[in-house]
Amino acid sequence: MRTQLAYCSVRARHIRVAVTDLPTHDGQAPLHDAELVCLDVGGHCTAVRCPVCGLPSEAVAARLVHNGLQTELNPIVKLSCPVCEHVSEYVVVDEKVATCVECGTTVDYASLPGVSGPVA
Secondary structure, three states: OEEEEEEEOOOOEEEEEEEOOOOOOOOOOOOOOOOEEEOOOOOOOOOOEOOOOOOEHHHHHHHHHHOOOOOOOOOEEEEEOOOOOOEEEEEEOOOOEEEEOOOOOEEEHHHOOOOOOOOO
16 A cells, blocks of 8 residues: 555645555455545535545545554454344444444444434
8 A cells, every 4th residue: 555645626735645556466356446545535625526536525434444544543343243243343434433343334424223313
C-alpha cells in the first residue's frame, strides 16, 4: 500500500490518500482491485460524495475500515451485524455512522441493536 497527497476541493487543501495493493495473482480470487482510500475522512469532511474518488462518504469510510486503516481515535464497539449476522466490531466513523469490520457494511449507528443513540 502506498500513500500520497490528493487535492480535496471540499476542504480546499491536500489530503492524505492510500492506494491499496493489487491482488498478488491472476485468476478468480476473493480479493478486490486496488482502491483509493481517504485517510482524512471523518467528522471534518462535509461532502456527501468524496470529490477525490466520487463515492458517498459512507463508502469511503467503509473502505478505510475494510482495509484495516481505521485510526485508534475511532471508537470501536462490538455488536451483532444485521447483514453478515456475526457479532463483530463496528468502527464508529462519526457521531452517526458505523462500519462493520467483517463485511464492510456501513449503517446508521443509532439503528444498530443495543445502541441507544449517537456517539457523543
